[in-house]
Amino acid sequence: xxxxxxxxxxxxxxxxxxxxxxxxxxxxxxxxxxxxxxxxxxxxxxxxxxxxxxxxxxxxxxxxxxxxxxxxxxxxxxxxxxxxxxxxxxxxxxxxxxxxxxxxxxxxxxxxxxxxxxxxxxxxxxxxxxxxxxxxxxx
Numbered sequence: 001x002x003x004x005x006x007x008x009x010x011x012x013x014x015x016x017x018x019x020x021x022x023x024x025x026x027x028x029x030x031x032x033x034x035x036x037x038x039x040x041x042x043x044x045x046x047x048x049x050x051x052x053x054x055x056x057x058x059x060x061x062x063x064x065x066x067x068x069x070x071x072x073x074x075x076x077x078x079x080x081x082x083x084x085x086x087x088x089x090x091x092x093x094x095x096x097x098x099x100x101x102x103x104x105x106x107x108x109x110x111x112x113x114x115x116x117x118x119x120x121x122x123x124x125x126x127x128x129x130x131x132x133x134x135x136x137x138x139x
Contacts, residue, residue: 109136
């Protein structure tokens with residue numbers, strides 16, 4: 001198990017890779033919305049490392065960068081940290097970039113927004129910590 005897997009508490013198996021490929025990652029880095037290429041088979045931590053933003057040894061940015069993903073249905077999920085937390089600051093950052101995210105990725109107005117995730121047993125769907133309603137109600 002590599003350093004990122006230990007910190008996430010998730011083993012990067014084929015099922016995890018398929019999940020990663022099924023969603024579109026994004027983050028707000030240095031005040032700018034950054035959207036990953038589609039179908040990437042790895043985590044945000046690996047994406048950040050490949051972009052040169054952090055390393056396994058210097059990974060404090062995982063707790064600072066608001067990040068998330070868009071699922072197959074176009075729903076938005078966002079959080080920060082290896083433990084997928086949300087708070088008022090994380091919410092403010094995400095919602096200040098929501099219209100840009102919606103416009104770039106052509107998200108449906110009736111898609112939903114979820115904040116945070118609760119880590120589940122391997123193979124189980126992770127539940128959101130909070131639901132914010134539909135995109136159109138948050139723009």
